[in-house]
Amino acid sequence: MNKEIDINKIVSKLRSVLPASCGTISLHEPSFKGNEWKYIKECLDTGWVSSVGKYVDEFEYKLAEFTGVKRAVAVANGTAALHICLKLVGVRDNDEVLMPALTFVATANAVAYCNAVPHFVDSEERTLGIDPFKLKKYLAEISEIRAGACFNKKTGCRIKAVIPMHTFGHPVDLDPLIDVCSLYKLELIEDAAESLGSYYKERHTGNFGKLSALSFNGNKIITTGGGGAILTNDEELGKLAKHITTTAKLPHKWNFYHDMVGYNYRMPNINAALGCAQLEQLPFFIEKKRRVTENYKKVFSGIDGIQLFQEPKFARSNYWLNVLLLDEKNAPMRDALLEGTNNAGILARPAWVLMNQLPMFKDCPHMDLHISEKLEKRLINIPSSPELS
Amino acid sequence: MNKEIDINKIVSKLRSVLPASCGTISLHEPSFKGNEWKYIKECLDTGWVSSVGKYVDEFEYKLAEFTGVKRAVAVANGTAALHICLKLVGVRDNDEVLMPALTFVATANAVAYCNAVPHFVDSEERTLGIDPFKLKKYLAEISEIRAGACFNKKTGCRIKAVIPMHTFGHPVDLDPLIDVCSLYKLELIEDAAESLGSYYKERHTGNFGKLSALSFNGNKIITTGGGGAILTNDEELGKLAKHITTTAKLPHKWNFYHDMVGYNYRMPNINAALGCAQLEQLPFFIEKKRRVTENYKKVFSGIDGIQLFQEPKFARSNYWLNVLLLDEKNAPMRDALLEGTNNAGILARPAWVLMNQLPMFKDCPHMDLHISEKLEKRLINIPSSPELS
Numbered sequence: 091m092n093k094e095i096d097i098n099k100i101v102s103k104l105r106s107v108l109p110a111s112c113g114t115i116s117l118h119e120p121s122f123k124g125n126e127w128k129y130i131k132e133c134l135d136t137g138w139v140s141s142v143g144k145y146v147d148e149f150e151y152k153l154a155e156f157t158g159v160k161r162a163v164a165v166a167n168g169t170a171a172l173h174i175c176l177k178l179v180g181v182r183d184n185d186e187v188l189m190p191a192l193t194f195v196a197t198a199n200a201v202a203y204c205n206a207v208p209h210f211v212d213s214e215e216r217t218l219g220i221d222p223f224k225l226k227k228y229l230a231e232i233s234e235i236r237a238g239a240c241f242n243k244k245t246g247c248r249i250k251a252v253i254p255m256h257t258f259g260h261p262v263d264l265d266p267l268i269d270v271c272s273l274y275k276l277e278l279i280e281d282a283a284e285s286l287g288s289y290y291k292e293r294h295t296g297n298f299g300k301l302s303a304l305s306f307n308g309n310k311i312i313t314t315g316g317g318g319a320i321l322t323n324d325e326e327l328g329k330l331a332k333h334i335t336t337t338a339k340l341p342h343k344w345n346f347y348h349d350m351v352g353y354n355y356r357m358p359n360i361n362a363a364l365g366c367a368q369l370e371q372l373p374f375f376i377e378k379k380r381r382v383t384e385n386y387k388k389v390f391s392g393i394d395g396i397q398l399f400q401e402p403k404f405a406r407s408n409y410w411l412n413v414l415l416l417d418e419k420n421a422p423m424r425d426a427l428l429e430g431t432n433n434a435g436i437l438a439r440p441a442w443v444l445m446n447q448l449p450m451f452k453d454c455p456h457m458d459l460h461i462s463e464k465l466e467k468r469l470i471n472i473p474s475s476p477e478l479s
Numbered sequence: 480m481n482k483e484i485d486i487n488k489i490v491s492k493l494r495s496v497l498p499a500s501c502g503t504i505s506l507h508e509p510s511f512k513g514n515e516w517k518y519i520k521e522c523l524d525t526g527w528v529s530s531v532g533k534y535v536d537e538f539e540y541k542l543a544e545f546t547g548v549k550r551a552v553a554v555a556n557g558t559a560a561l562h563i564c565l566k567l568v569g570v571r572d573n574d575e576v577l578m579p580a581l582t583f584v585a586t587a588n589a590v591a592y593c594n595a596v597p598h599f600v601d602s603e604e605r606t607l608g609i610d611p612f613k614l615k616k617y618l619a620e621i622s623e624i625r626a627g628a629c630f631n632k633k634t635g636c637r638i639k640a641v642i643p644m645h646t647f648g649h650p651v652d653l654d655p656l657i658d659v660c661s662l663y664k665l666e667l668i669e670d671a672a673e674s675l676g677s678y679y680k681e682r683h684t685g686n687f688g689k690l691s692a693l694s695f696n697g698n699k700i701i702t703t704g705g706g707g708a709i710l711t712n713d714e715e716l717g718k719l720a721k722h723i724t725t726t727a728k729l730p731h732k733w734n735f736y737h738d739m740v741g742y743n744y745r746m747p748n749i750n751a752a753l754g755c756a757q758l759e760q761l762p763f764f765i766e767k768k769r770r771v772t773e774n775y776k777k778v779f780s781g782i783d784g785i786q787l788f789q790e791p792k793f794a795r796s797n798y799w800l801n802v803l804l805l806d807e808k809n810a811p812m813r814d815a816l817l818e819g820t821n822n823a824g825i826l827a828r829p830a831w832v833l834m835n836q837l838p839m840f841k842d843c844p845h846m847d848l849h850i851s852e853k854l855e856k857r858l859i860n861i862p863s864s865p866e867l868s
Binding site: 119120121122126127130131134137138140141167170194195199202203205307308309337338339343344345346347349350351352358360361364428439442443448449 | 508509510511515516519520523524526527528529530531555556558559583584585588591592594696697698702703704705726727728732733734735736737738739740741742743745746747748749750753817821827828829830831832837838839
């Protein structure tokens with residue numbers, strides 16, 4: 091049964107678990123209480139600030155170690171990571187790439203960089219991410235397998251890959267999605283931009299795709315200022331990812347010989363230094379963030395008309411951004427609720443406008459998206475910085 | 480008359496002007512003796528390290544002020560800057576873009592990102608950059624103007640733009656090149672990656688193209704770790720450059736509405752902080768680097784078989800990397816000379832392998848390149864850091 095929400099009550103519940111602040115409380119702020127300054131100062135003192143340096147190597151090594159993948163490659167940002175993942179699984183001009191309509195624009199932009207076409211699929215309420223069962227039914231209707239590849243019967247284009255995005259840190263249901271990929275000859279790329287520190291059935295997200303992308307933008311669980319990484323368990327692909335994200339120069343004592351088009355997506359050493367210091371604190375950040383969620387859980391249980399989103403049963407989530415979901419009947423109150431929280435100095439925001447509603451993607455193919463449409467209307471993100479615990 | 484070179488003599492001449500060092504002397508090292516620490520620490524203390532922040536705005540403002548352009552947009556690196564310059568002048572699939580064969584691979588890669596085709600032109604010994612007179616003759620032979628655009632008669636493709644690169648900081652002869660652009664309806668983009676602090680007829684390089692690209696890689700005259708900028712005197716294009724290098728989100732208190740494919744090429748605030756501190760010292764770096772050149776000039780005048788390259792008469796150059804040019808007869812000695820200097824702990828390097836000799840560009844159109852070929856065989860770069868003065 092849908093009950094009406096009381097905006098003042100929700101604001102006061104939020105206030106009751108958030109620290110008293112004379113300013114506004116952000117959605118997600120970084121925390122620099124570790125070795126950030128020490129490592130960056132070392133870069134400045136030694137002159138190693140740019141695209142080669144020990145912190146880049148160390149950051150890549152420690153990221154691989156933390157996530158459990160064989161190889162991590164640090165890059166300029168999450169969008170760049172996605173772009174290279176797509177290139178390396180062989181996405182070509184006019185290929186279609188399946189992805190949720192409910193995602194940040196980077197997922198779709200990266201596909202556009204490849205002159206490929208995003209093909210939008212619906213999400214499920216359980217994970218806020220791709221619904222693998224609905225996708226399976228949809229592909230059975232619209233696609234056919236020819237010469238070992240999947241083709242869209244309507245557009246005639248090859249469907250090459252699927253990019254699940256682990257929304258706000260919550261892993262999608264990967265096992266049935268992997269089955270779909272295997273059945274329909276699709277490459278799996280995980281958009282794990284938001285899910286560093288999140289696990290699907292005890293294994294870190296980013297281990298399931300042929301390649302996966304992380305982001306270390308300023309609003310993420312750890313930050314390098316701007317940055318991202320490519321993860322893979324295929325060592326050869328990892329080497330190639332490193333090569334193609336530089337200028338693709340062959341090692342030589344002085345010659346400049348490049349053997350392919352390189353993308354110069356390198357992460358500078360100074361940013362990697364920040365990343366190394368942040369990574370040391372990641373386990374604490376995860377614990378703190380889960381504590382923030384616990385606090386929200388306490389005050390929002392039993393509040394009418396709205397629910398705090400909980401991690402799926404098969405997952406342990408980093409709870410990157412906490413989500414309040416309005417009951418369907420209350421969806422029209424979303425903007426009033428956002429006004430209420432923001433006016434009270436508590437920054438909150440809606441989900442992203444669905445990708446198929448943006449002008450550059452409005453003509454892209456999509457399935458029925460009614461769950462995504464409903465979620466987008468009902469969802470708000472609330473402050474989730476680790477320091478709020 | 481060509482005289483033989485004496486490698487030991489050249490090494491000892493280099494040693495005589497370079498500081499005694501127990502290690503090796505790099506080609507170009509950054510110098511951090513200004514406000515670098517102070518500004519970066521402020522970013523960490525305030526939490527503003529990422530893609531929005533006061534240092535990004537300040538860096539852009541001060542870059543525009545220094546170079547004299549109306550708008551500067553800070554981006555992730557010089558390659559990204561070139562990519563966006565090409566997009567914004569309207570380079571499309573299969574267009575040809577004229578550029579020197581003697582350039583760093585980024586110039587050609589940026590064209591490849593647009594699915595366009597580099598078309599390589601010859602350089603002149605006076606500037607080491609594009610020879611505008613030879614280009615004019617060439618275009619008269621191979622191109623035709625149709626419907627206000629230039630077409631390659633042989634390939635049938637539109638020739639849309641020309642990218643002169645100011646090699647090692649030395650400006651190309653821009654006035655006659657601008658005439659060629661006007662005659663053949665070509666957009667001019669300056670690859671000024673190496674020429675921050677270099678002037679053509681008293682005006683800073685980067686002011687002549689519709690858009691221009693700078694680089695702040697670790698080896699450049701100033702560094703932001705990794706970084707670049709787009710310069711333009713067209714304010715509308717400047718606004719668009721800023722928009723398209725972000726996620727192209729329209730301003731709104733909470734909505735995520737993006738109105739075009741954005742490239743997420745933003746420079747993080749922490750890197751811009753480094754850039755602001757470096758920019759304050761740029762006038763000193765230029766003076767110091769010109770002093771390094773004066774020192775080289777003294778010891779290399781009258782040495783047989785080799786010349787120190789001097790800025791063109793119409794230019795005041797930043798002398799980013801100093802150049803020794805072997806007389807033609809001595810070209811076969813280039814690698815022995817590189818062995819000699821590098822074994823003596825003085826890092827030196829040849830010019831880049833010509834673009835038309837790289838596997839991914841070997842089938843691209845090109846004119847006669849015999850001057851570039853000769854220059855490439857005769858040229859070495861020698862250490863040029865400001866601190867060597």
